[in-house]
Amino acid sequence: MKMQSFLLRIVLCGALSCALPIIPKTDQITKGDEQLAENYLHNYYPDPEGTRVVRSINNNKMADKIRQMQEFFGLKVTGQLDSNTLDEMKKPRCGMPDIGEFRTTRTLNKWPRNHLTYRIQNFTPDMDHADVVDAIERAWKVWSDVTPLTFTRISTGTEDILISFVAGYHRSNRFDRSFDGYGNELAHAFYPTYGGDAHFDEDEYWTKDLKGTNLFLVAAHEFGHVLGLDHSNTFGTLMYPVYVPSNPQTFRLHEDDIKRIQYLYGQPENVNDVNVNYDDDQLEPSQFTTNSPSEEPSLNQCDPHLSFDAVATLRGETLFFKDSFMWRINPQKGNIEKGPTSDFWPNLKGGIEAAYELEDKDVLFLFKGQKYWATQANIIQPGYPKNIHTLGFPRSVRKIDAALFDKETKRTLFFSGDEYWSYNETQNAMEDGYPRDISSHFPGFSSTVDAALQHNGRIYLFSGSNQYEFDSKHRRLIGIKRNNSWFGCQ
Ligand SMILES: [Zn+2]
Ligand SMILES: [Zn+2]
DSSP states (O other): OHHHHHHHHHHHHTTSOOOOTTSOTTSOOOHHHHHHHHHHHHHHSOOTTOOTTOOOOOHHHHHHHHHHHHHHTTOOOOSSOOHHHHHHHTSOEESSOSSSHHHHSOOOOOOSSSEEEEEEOOOOTTSOHHHHHHHHHHHHHHHHTTSSOEEEEOSSSOOSEEEEEEOSEEEETTEEEEOOSSSSEEEEEOOGGGTOOEEEETTSOEESSSSSEEHHHHHHHHHHHHTTOOOOOSTTSTTOSBOOOOOGGGOOOOHHHHHHHHHHHOSOTTOOTTOOOOOOTTSOOOGGGOOOOOOOOSOOTTOTTOOOSEEEEETTEEEEEETTEEEEEETTTTEEEEEEHHHHOTTTOSOOOEEEEEGGGTEEEEEETTEEEEEETTEEOTTOOEEGGGGTOOTTOOOOOEEEEETTTTEEEEEETTEEEEEETTTTEEOTTOOEEHHHHSTTOOSOOSEEEEETTEEEEEETTEEEEEETTTOOEEEEEEGGGGGTOO
16 A cells, blocks of 8 residues: 555656645644655545545645544544644554445445354464464454354365465455554454455564553454444444553453444344343344344256356456355455355345446346346345336336446446347446347357356356357357356366
């Protein structure tokens, strides 16, 4: 992040000074403080679009961000970099933003099942291995004590959550990140839909007590993010972004943290003493809190006759829908998960017939019969379902077989029967000259389409147990493969 910020600074400022004009010249604020404040606001108070690389050198925007930050921490709201504000910015803290997509849209971001595995990729030289394992275990226990969740450590195989100690610049999932050396940023983590990993800055001095940075306290906080929680502005909560050293032996989870995690996962299965009333009207218990044990699909992903109902991407993963189940492939982690569609969208109960993602808008569209839904992660957007005819299909179209979004042309192709339509996503309108005959525009394909996907410049049309791979631009047939090749079965 530092490197990106630095480069952008050069691009935006050229050879000119890029000092912040909002800082009164009379204040004893050093260049280093300015830089710190800029980085701090950039990292923890990112633009609402979530684009953390866009720098805000605009005065008003910067003052706005200072105000946001002052409000979050209960400081006097001045929009100025006064000394209290700077002091707060210098405290060691978590690297996740205090505002952002999960706060503003309240996207429910959770794991679709309750039994999760983790792997400790490497150990910090600061502590004995056994003490690291113990701190991590106790940090998970903080959350498993108040939810139906369980966490199992594995040392081989594919884990859900990878825990690593890294220093400086590093790459993970879809993100390049950088730790900042000793102090300030201590750790960061990824929300469930971004892979759920946790990174600890190796440049800190990690300890089992309070002589250095206590690993248990920081890990318990980061695991809150891994489970889908964002920061709380209530001092004393575990999800407060600033590291507050406190006796790890007498640690107790704040009621606010318990409420928030139970909002996502519900209460532990057979414990009565941690019931929390949902009296906060912002946090209503929802259908998500009751998790019925989910059946495993009887379908074998390596079955050579495997067919799909719908295929789509979602935040970097690929989803394969079949009956009431779906598989999720995370290309970075290389793991495949399967589970009931209703774990993700409790109101849909499966039977998805077509799906496509608009990555820029972070929306996934799901089609079933004449209805379709827009969802952001696993939250169905207000106003849905809508009728497919509102998209401009003639009355004769009773259902959509498959859909794909072509990133190059910004068109969505809808397949139904032996015809397809093209929808202009920029103008929100069906294009003239459609429907067209599928087989004459996808030479080599002469069937109906079960599912469709555009991926890495290729169009995939799934039909029966086979997928037809086309070059997106020229619609040239590249090859035909078994569907199960996505699962590495061949
Ligand atoms: Zn955090
Ligand atoms: Zn990282």
